[in-house]
Amino acid sequence: MISYWDGCVHYLMYLVMIAAITWGDSYRAIGLYWVGSFLTRAIVYILGNVVGRHGTHVGPLFLLHMLYVSVSVWVCFCIFSKPSVPDLQCASVQEAERKSLLHRPLDLLFIIYLIPAFAFCVFRGLIVLDCSSEWCLAYTQQYEPYLKDPSAYAKIQMLVSMLYSGPYYIITLYGLMVPGCGWMTDLTLVHSGALAQAQFAHIGASLHTRTPFSYRVPAGGQHVFLLVNILYALVPQALCYRCRSRPAFFLTPRPVKKTE
Numbered sequence: 001m002i003s004y005w006d007g008c009v010h011y012l013m014y015l016v017m018i019a020a021i022t023w024g025d026s027y028r029a030i031g032l033y034w035v036g037s038f039l040t041r042a043i044v045y046i047l048g049n050v051v052g053r054h055g056t057h058v059g060p061l062f063l064l065h066m067l068y069v070s071v072s073v074w075v076c077f078c079i080f081s082k083p084s085v086p087d088l089q090c091a092s093v094q095e096a097e098r099k100s101l102l103h104r105p106l107d108l109l110f111i112i113y114l115i116p117a118f119a120f121c122v123f124r125g126l127i128v129l130d131c132s133s134e135w136c137l138a139y140t141q142q143y144e145p146y147l148k149d150p151s152a153y154a155k156i157q158m159l160v161s162m163l164y165s166g167p168y169y170i171i172t173l174y175g176l177m178v179p180g181c182g183w184m185t186d187l188t189l190v191h192s193g194a195l196a197q198a199q200f201a202h203i204g205a206s207l208h209t210r211t212p213f214s215y216r217v218p219a220g221g222q223h224v225f226l227l228v229n230i231l232y233a234l235v236p237q238a239l240c241y242r243c244r245s246r247p248a249f250f251l252t253p254r255p256v257k258k259t260e
Contacts, residue, residue, distance in 0.1 A: 002041055002044070002045055002201050004200075004204065005037075005041065005197055005200055005201060006041070009037070009196075009197070009200075010034065010037065010038070013030055013033070013034045013037075014034075016030050017030055017031060017034070026082070027079075028079060028082045029189060029244065031079035031082075032079060032186055032189040032190050032193070033189050033190070033192065033193035034079075034193060035076045035079055035190055035193065036189065036190035036191055036192065036193030036194035036195075036197075037193035037194060037196060037197040038072055038076070038197075039073075039076065039194065040160065040193075040194040040195075040197050040198050041197050041201075042069050042072070042073075043156070043160055044153055044156045044157050044160060044198070044201070045153075046066075046069070047152075047156045048151065048152050048153040048156045048157075051152050051156070099249070101176075101177060104249070106242060107176050107242075107249075110172075110176060110235075110238075110239050110242070111173060111176050111177070113235050114169045114172055114173050114176075115169075115173075117165075117169055117232065117235070118166055118169040118170065120228075120232065121158075121161045121162050121165045121166050121169070122162055122166055123135075123136070123139075124144070124147065124158045124161065124162070125158050125159055125161065125162025125163075125166075126162075127139065127140055127144075127147050127158070128147050128148075128154065128155040128158045128159060129159075141218075142218065142220070142221045143217065143218075143221040143224055143225045143228075144206065144217065144225060145214065145215050145216070145217070145218070146202075146205060146206040146211060146215045146216065146217070148215065149205075149211070149212070149215045153201075153205065154202065154205070154206075157198055157201070157202055160198075161198065164194075165191065165194075165195065168187070168191050171187070172184070172187070172188070172239070175187075175250065179249055179250070180250065180251070180252045181250050182250055182251055182252060184243050184247075184250040185243045185244055185247050185250060188236070188239055188240040188243045188244075189240055189243075189244070191236060191240075192236040192237050192239070192240035195232070195233055195236045196233060196236075196237065199229055199230075199232060199233035200233070202229065203225075203226070203229050203230070203233075206225065207222075
């Protein structure tokens with residue numbers, strides 16, 4: 001599934017960035033989305049190959065892949081170094097910051113979502129760490145047996161999600177409640193790209209015919225599995241769009257320069 005994402009979505013992102021560079025436009029937004037997607041893909045793919053059942057088959061081509069990863073990480077730093085300064089009037093920023101959370105119903109919905117999302121990513125992390133709770137065992141058997149697949153890709157993915165997405169949800173809760181957190185627009189871009197790649201790979205691998213039958217999603221649990229995982233993937237995209245399309249709440253008002 002990682003190869004499908006690379007060959008389709010990453011390829012499309014490369015074309016968009018090439019077109020932006022050619023036309024002299026900014027490619028920072030699509031670049032940050034690619035950064036999140038690529039870093040998640042690289043971490044899961046490399047660690048999954050090393051510690052999973054395919055670890056004994058790592059050969060010279062794996063070193064060539066590491067060169068590709070090293071160059072891509074350098075590109076990630078280049079994208080982060082590009083400035084991003086939204087052009088907004090000081091008055092609009094102050095007006096947005098004066099609104100309480102009750103007057104921002106969309107942000108309130110996102111905050112309500114972030115709490116169970118945090119619990120969900122921690123819950124799946126505990127499952128791959130062999131938690132013996134009845135809830136963990138029942139969820140694994142009924143909805144996501146792929147979490148126990150010996151290839152270790154799912155295990156690495158859930159651990160990455162727990163260790164990085166978990167803190168992200170807490171930080172984002174703060175950013176949605178406290179005005180002036182200018183890092184929110186970039187952070188949501190990176191995380192939405194990461195989660196889109198992760199959920200695509202996880203959903204696809206859980207249903208793929210090449211996955212051993214005992215680790216595929218049972219027929220009786222497919223509706224719940226798809227509903228939860230698709231929702232878990234789509235809401236961060238909506239949050240990212242909200243932060244990018246209306247960033248006034250997250251900016252710090254700049255004093256207007258007086259001209260003599």
